[in-house]
Amino acid sequence: MKDKDRLLQTAGINTRLTHIGNDPFNYHGFVNPPVVHASTVLFPNAATMDTRSQKYTYGTRGTPTTDALCEAIDALEGSAGTILVPSGLAAVTIPFLGFVAAGDHALVVDSVYGPTRHFCDTMLKRLGVEVEYYDPAIGAGIEALFRPNTRIVHTEAPGSNTFEMQDIPAIAAVAHRHGAVVMMDNTWATPLYFRPLDHGVDISIHAATKYPSGHSDILLGTVSANAEHWERLKEANGALGICGAPDDAYQILRGLRSMGLRLERHYESALDIAEWLEGRQDVARVLHPALPSFPSHNIWKRDFKGASGIFSFVLAAESPEKFKAKAHAFLDALKIFGLGYSWGGFESLALHANLNDRKVAKAPKEGPVIRLQIGLEDVADLKADIERGFAAASAV
Numbered sequence: 001m002k003d004k005d006r007l008l009q010t011a012g013i014n015t016r017l018t019h020i021g022n023d024p025f026n027y028h029g030f031v032n033p034p035v036v037h038a039s040t041v042l043f044p045n046a047a048t049m050d051t052r053s054q055k056y057t058y059g060t061r062g063t064p065t066t067d068a069l070c071e072a073i074d075a076l077e078g079s080a081g082t083i084l085v086p087s088g089l090a091a092v093t094i095p096f097l098g099f100v101a102a103g104d105h106a107l108v109v110d111s112v113y114g115p116t117r118h119f120c121d122t123m124l125k126r127l128g129v130e131v132e133y134y135d136p137a138i139g140a141g142i143e144a145l146f147r148p149n150t151r152i153v154h155t156e157a158p159g160s161n162t163f164e165m166q167d168i169p170a171i172a173a174v175a176h177r178h179g180a181v182v183m184m185d186n187t188w189a190t191p192l193y194f195r196p197l198d199h200g201v202d203i204s205i206h207a208a209t210k211y212p213s214g215h216s217d218i219l220l221g222t223v224s225a226n227a228e229h230w231e232r233l234k235e236a237n238g239a240l241g242i243c244g245a246p247d248d249a250y251q252i253l254r255g256l257r258s259m260g261l262r263l264e265r266h267y268e269s270a271l272d273i274a275e276w277l278e279g280r281q282d283v284a285r286v287l288h289p290a291l292p293s294f295p296s297h298n299i300w301k302r303d304f305k306g307a308s309g310i311f312s313f314v315l316a317a318e319s320p321e322k323f324k325a326k327a328h329a330f331l332d333a334l335k336i337f338g339l340g341y342s343w344g345g346f347e348s349l350a351l352h353a354n355l356n357d358r359k360v361a362k363a364p365k366e367g368p369v370i371r372l373q374i375g376l377e378d379v380a381d382l383k384a385d386i387e388r389g390f391a392a393a394s395a396v
Contacts, residue, residue: 008075013192014260021072021253026064035250036063061238065246069222069253076191077204079224083237084244088207091221092116092154092185093123095203098236099152099181099229102128106152107145109166110360111136111159113185117357133359136164137296143174150178155201156185157194158300161312161353161371163287164361165296168303172200181229187211187344192263193306202229210344211308214255214262220248262346262376266309269382270374276383277313282390284314284366309374310343312353315393317367326393327352327368333392336377336385343373348382350389 008016022033038059043049056062062070070082085091092113100106108120110133120131134145136159153175157166172182183203184196190211196204206212208220221244225233237243267290274288286293288311289300300307317326331339337350353371355363363369374382 016075017256017258017260020075021070021256022068032253033065033068033250035246036065037246038063060241060243062243063246065253066244066249069244069249069256072253072256073191073206073222073224076195077224078191078195078197079204080227080230081234082222082224083233083242084249085221085223085237085242086244086248087219088187088205088209088221089113089115089119090242091205091207091223092183093119094237094240094242095183095205095223095225095233096120096124096152096154097240098233099183099203100124100127100129101151103149104151105130105132105147105149106154107132107134107142107150107180108154109134109136109156109159110358111162111164112154112156113160114354114357116154116156116185135360136166138171139167140170140174142171143178146174146178146180150180152181152183154183154185158188158289158296159361161355161369162361162364163289163294163311165289165299167299168196168199168201176200188308188310189304189306190259190263190308192260193308194304197224197226199303202226203233207344208252208255209342211259211263211266212252212255212344214259214345216342216345216347218248218251218255220244220252263306263308265376266374267306269376269379270309270311270372271307272379273372273374273382273386274311274313277386280390282316282394284316285364287312287314287369308344310371311374312369312371314364315367315370320365322396323368324352326396327370329396330370330389330393333388334385335388336381337372337389345373346376348375348377348385349373 024031041056048054066084073082108131155166175182182201184201185205186196187207187210204224206222208222271290274286277283277286290307317323337348340349351371353369
């Protein structure tokens with residue numbers, strides 16, 4: 001290992017983000033790796049072609065650009081290998097397809113990302129895989145749900161829209177006793193604030209669309225595996241022919257360089273606004289794991305190094321009949337917050353969370369759930385915008 005690589009292993013996170021994933025002297029000293037567009041790769045002779053005994057063989061199997069991003073993600077995750085896929089959802093579906101078969105049973109947290117649930121309830125069901133949803137607070141109690149054919153435990157912490165934490169080490173220990181693979185969607189924390197593989201997870205999933213991109217203009221997913229599961233993940237990805245584009249990989253590499261600084265700002269601003277919302281009469285509850293009042297705050301404090309810029313609050317409402325009207329009035333009054341899906345970009349966003357698909361982790365009863373993505377704007381301006389929303393909701 002080169003001296004610089006050894007140095008980076010113990011360097012601070014922003015130093016590492018600035019330097020991982022590319023050696024400029026591999027490319028004549030240029031700081032950023034070139035974007036290599038490729039489908040066909042030529043071989044020098046028939047024997048090399050027959051044995052595929054060269055580093056690059058075809059565009060779907062990687063290029064110098066995509067490899068640079070994979071190496072950077074491996075450095076952050078502590079993983080044996082990483083694949084790049086065209087979206088965050090693909091980062092979930094590909095490892096599922098790689099590790100289950102007809103007749104298998106999978107355990108999926110009930111606070112899971114909505115499109116993941118849709119995939120489980122449609123594609124996996126048609127393929128003969130039974131999916132069972134479990135309470136995010138179950139911890140080691142998940143053992144009671146295991147069957148002889150349980151192959152996967154899918155986790156997500158915090159949970160989508162309602163932000164429940166999970167006791168990942170306890171769940172992983174149980175799963176491994178039963179020979180199951182543990183997957184985790186770690187998009188919220190990124191490997192900067194939580195490294196799943198250090199806590200017993202086998203496969204770490206990340207929508208690089210969010211914080212690594214940081215600019216709301218790239219779709220990409222990463223899936224990173226430990227040594228035990230890397231070869232099977234790589235084989236499944238190759239069999240499916242799914243790969244990330246080199247232009248997108250290049251843009252994500254650019255985003256990584258500033259991700260640490262951006263995350264600090266997202267974390268600081270979101271927590272400031274969450275604490276402010278806790279004191280508002282317009283708010284029934286704030287759903288943010290870094291708040292001491294949050295039910296599973298102790299798990300966040302034990303395992304995580306920070307929090308990102310997305311959380312929810314429950315807008316106070318007198319009756320369920322007014323939930324949607326109040327939510328829509330709040331959202332329509334916003335001027336700085338955009339109304340849009342996704343998150344992790346520089347701009348603030350808001351939406352009314354739909355929790356009707358929950359089986360176990362039911363929606364709050366006090367009012368509609370409003371999810372906020374706190375961007376890089378000034379906090380005072382965001383609070384003033386939220387005030388506009390409250391004024392409109394109170395008039396309903």
